[in-house]
Amino acid sequence: YSCENIRNFSIIAHIDHGKSTLADRLLELTGTIKAGLKGSSPQFLDKLKVERERGITGQHGHVDFSWEVSRSMAACQGALLLVDATQGVQAQSLSVFHAARERGLKIIPVLNKIDLPAAQPERIAAQMQSTFGLNPSDMLHISAKTGQGVSDVLRAIVERIPPPAGNVEEKLKAFLFDSSYDRYRGVISLVSVQNGVLRKGDKIASSYTRKRYEITELGIMHPEEVPTSALLPGQVGYIACNMKQSSEAHIGDTLHRVGEVVEPMMGFQPAKAMVYAGIYPVDSSDFPKLEESIKRLTLTDRSVTVQRESSTALGQGNRLGFLGSLHMDVFRQRLEDEYDANVIITAPTVPYKVIYRDRTVIISNPTDFPDVSDPSTQVREVHEPVVKASIIVPEDYLGEMMDLCFSHRAEELDHRYLDVSGAGSARAILTCTMPLSEIVTDFFDKLKSRSSGFASFDYEDAGYKRSDLVKMTFLLNSKPVDALALIIHRSSEQAVGRMWTKKLHKVIPRQLFEVPIQATVGKRVVARETLSAMRADVTAGLYGGHYERKMKHLENQKESKRKMKRVGSIELPQEAFYSILSTK
Numbered sequence: 293y294s295c296e297n298i299r300n301f302s303i304i305a306h307i308d309h310g311k312s313t314l315a316d317r318l319l320e321l322t323g324t325i326k327a328g329l330k331g332s333s334p335q336f337l338d339k340l341k342v343e344r345e346r347g348i349t350g351q352h353g354h355v356d357f358s359w360e361v362s363r364s365m366a367a368c369q370g371a372l373l374l375v376d377a378t379q380g381v382q383a384q385s386l387s388v389f390h391a392a393r394e395r396g397l398k399i400i401p402v403l404n405k406i407d408l409p410a411a412q413p414e415r416i417a418a419q420m421q422s423t424f425g426l427n428p429s430d431m432l433h434i435s436a437k438t439g440q441g442v443s444d445v446l447r448a449i450v451e452r453i454p455p456p457a458g459n460v461e462e463k464l465k466a467f468l469f470d471s472s473y474d475r476y477r478g479v480i481s482l483v484s485v486q487n488g489v490l491r492k493g494d495k496i497a498s499s500y501t502r503k504r505y506e507i508t509e510l511g512i513m514h515p516e517e518v519p520t521s522a523l524l525p526g527q528v529g530y531i532a533c534n535m536k537q538s539s540e541a542h543i544g545d546t547l548h549r550v551g552e553v554v555e556p557m558m559g560f561q562p563a564k565a566m567v568y569a570g571i572y573p574v575d576s577s578d579f580p581k582l583e584e585s586i587k588r589l590t591l592t593d594r595s596v597t598v599q600r601e602s603s604t605a606l607g608q609g610n611r612l613g614f615l616g617s618l619h620m621d622v623f624r625q626r627l628e629d630e631y632d633a634n635v636i637i638t639a640p641t642v643p644y645k646v647i648y649r650d651r652t653v654i655i656s657n658p659t660d661f662p663d664v665s666d667p668s669t670q671v672r673e674v675h676e677p678v679v680k681a682s683i684i685v686p687e688d689y690l691g692e693m694m695d696l697c698f699s700h701r702a703e704e705l706d707h708r709y710l711d712v713s714g715a716g717s718a719r720a721i722l723t724c725t726m727p728l729s730e731i732v733t734d735f736f737d738k739l740k741s742r743s744s745g746f747a748s749f750d751y752e753d754a755g756y757k758r759s760d761l762v763k764m765t766f767l768l769n770s771k772p773v774d775a776l777a778l779i780i781h782r783s784s785e786q787a788v789g790r791m792w793t794k795k796l797h798k799v800i801p802r803q804l805f806e807v808p809i810q811a812t813v814g815k816r817v818v819a820r821e822t823l824s825a826m827r828a829d830v831t832a833g834l835y836g837g838h839y840e841r842k843m844k845h846l847e848n849q850k851e852s853k854r855k856m857k858r859v860g861s862i863e864l865p866q867e868a869f870y871s872i873l874s875t876k
C-alpha cells in the first residue's frame with residue numbers, strides 16, 4: 293500500500309465565490325456523484341448531514357468560523373484558493389490564505405466565473421499577484437458553472453499537491469479534526485489517518501482524555517458515508533465508536549491503539565469565545581425546557597460555551613459564549629426555529645480583563661464589572677480585547693470607511709492599493725486596530741451600507757489593550773436593572789446613556805405613575821428620561837366645572853401617583869426587555 297494516489301485538499305474562498313459549485317463539478321468529474329443538468333447545481337456538499345446540522349454552511353468563510361475552516365485544513369496537503377473573477381480578492385480570502393500558508397499547504401490559485409461578461413481575469417490575476425505573491429502563470433481560469441477548465445483543476449490537484457506521507461507499518465496515529473452527533477450511533481468523528489491501519493473492532497484510545505473506545509463502524513465520505521473495511525494512512529474518513537458525549541471528541545486529538553504510545557500531533561487551541569450574552573426564557577417557568585434546548589443545540593455546535601447565571605430582573609438563565617456576533621445570531625435563530633423557544637437575549641459583551649493588585653479577573657457579564665471610580669474596589673487597570681481589522685473596498689469609499697473606523701475607536705490606521713492600475717475604481721485595503729466590542733453589534737451593517745455593499749471585512753485576534761472603561765447601569769424608578777448593564781468606553785458615556793434611555797423610554801409602556809429612566813456611571817447620572825404617567829383624566833367629565841374643583845382633583849391624582857411611585861413597582865413586560873436589548 294502507498295499513499296501515492298491520494299490527494300487531500302480544501303477549497304477556500306470568500307462566500308459566494310463558487311466553492312459549492314466547484315465541489316459539485318469535481319465530484320461529478322471524478323464519478324463520485326452523477327452529473328446533474330449543466331448549470332443546475334445540486335450543491336451536494338451543502339446537503340451533507342454534518343454541514344446541515346451545523347446550519348452554517350452559508351456562513352463558512354465568515355470570520356467567526358475561521359476556526360472551523362482551519363481545522364479542516366489540518367487534514368489536507370493542499371488548497372484551492374478560489375476567487376470570483378468579477379469580484380476580486382475579498383478580506384476573508386486573505387485570512388484563509390494565510391491560514392493555509394501557515395499550515396504549509398500547497399496553494400493552487402483559481403479564478404472562477406470567467407463565463408460572466410463582467411469577469412476581469414487579467415486584472416484580478418494581477419491583484420492576486422500583488423496581494424498573495426502568487427504567479428499569474430500558475431492561476432487557472434475556470435467557470436465552475438459551465439465546467440470550463442475544471443478538468444485542469446483536477447490535473448493541477450494531482451500534479452501540484454503532494455500525496456500525504458504515511459506508513460502502514462507504523463503505529464496507528466489518527467488525527468481527529470471534526471465531529472458530529474448522531475442520535476443512534478453517538479458521536480461520529482472525522483479523522484485523518486497519519487500512520488497505521490484503522491479497522492472495525494480496533495481498540496483505540498484518546499491522547500487527550502485517555503479514554504478507550506472500540507471502533508463500531510468506519511468508512512469514507514463519498515460524499516455520503518460509505519462503510520469500508522479499513523482506513524489507511526493518508527485517508528480521511530469517519531469513525532463511530534462507543535463515544536456517547538460530544539464533549540469526548542476533542543478537536544485536535546490524536547487517537548492511538550490501546551497499549552501503544554505515540555507522540556500526539558500538535559492540536560488546536562480550543563475555540564475561543566469572544567462574545568457573550570445571557571439567554572433567558574420569556575416565561576420563567578420555561579427555564580428547564582430552554583436549558584435542555586440549549587444543551588441539545590450545543591451537541592451539534594461545540595464552539596458554544598454554556599454557564600448558568602441568574603439575574604434579579606430576569607430570573608434563571610444561561611450565559612453563552614460565541615465565536616462572534618454572527619455566530620450568536622445563528623445560534624439564537626436555531627434556538628427559536630428548532631425549539632420554538634421564546635427567549636430574551638441580553639446585549640452582547642466581550643470578555644474584559646480587570647486587573648486588581650493581587651489578581652486578574654475575566655468578566656463576561658457587565659453586572660460583575662466593578663465601579664472603577666470607587667477606590668475601595670482596588671482596580672488597577674482594565675483591559676479589553678482588540679482585533680486587527682482589514683477592510684477591502686473600492687477607493688471611492690476609502691474616506692467613508694476611515695471615518696467609520698475612527699468613530700469606532702480605530703488606531704494605527706493604514707492603507708494601500710491592491711490594483712496597480714486598470715479600468716474602473718482601484719481597490720484598497722484598509723487595516724487598523726480596533727476594540728472587539730466596537731464590532732460586535734452593528735459595525736458590519738454600517739460597513740455594508742456606507743460602502744454600498746462593496747466593502748468586505750475580516751479581523752483577527754490581536755490580544756488585549758488597556759482601556760478606560762466604565763460600567764453603565766440603568767435605573768428604572770430609581771432601581772438598578774441588572775440585566776441592562778453595559779460596559780462602555782468613558783468617552784461615549786453621554787452618547788450611549790442618551791441613546792439607551794431614549795430607547796427604554798420608547799419601549800416601556802406607561803405606568804400608572806411617573807417613571808424616571810436614568811443611566812448612571814458610578815454614582816453619577818449621565819442621562820435621564822421621564823416616562824410620564826398614564827392618567828385617567830378625571831377632569832374630562834367636569835363639564836364647565838369650577839377651576840378650584842378641577843385643581844383639587846388634579847392635586848389628588850398627583851398625590852396618589854406619588855404614593856404609587858413610592859411603594860409601587862414598575863410593570864415591565866419581559867417582551868420590553870427583548871426590544872431594548874436586541875441590537876437590531
Ligand code: GDP
Pocket residue numbers: 305306307308309310311312313314333404405406407408434435436437438
Ligand atoms: P460558495 O458560497 O463559495 O459555496 O458559492 P456557490 O458555489 O454557492 O456559488 C455562489 C453563486 O455563484 C451561485 O449562484 C452559483 O450558481 C454562482 N456561480 C458559481 N460558480 C459560477 C461560475 O463559474 N459562473 C457563474 N456565472 N456563476 C457561478
Ligand code: MG
Pocket residue numbers: 311312313338349350
Ligand atoms: Mg457554499
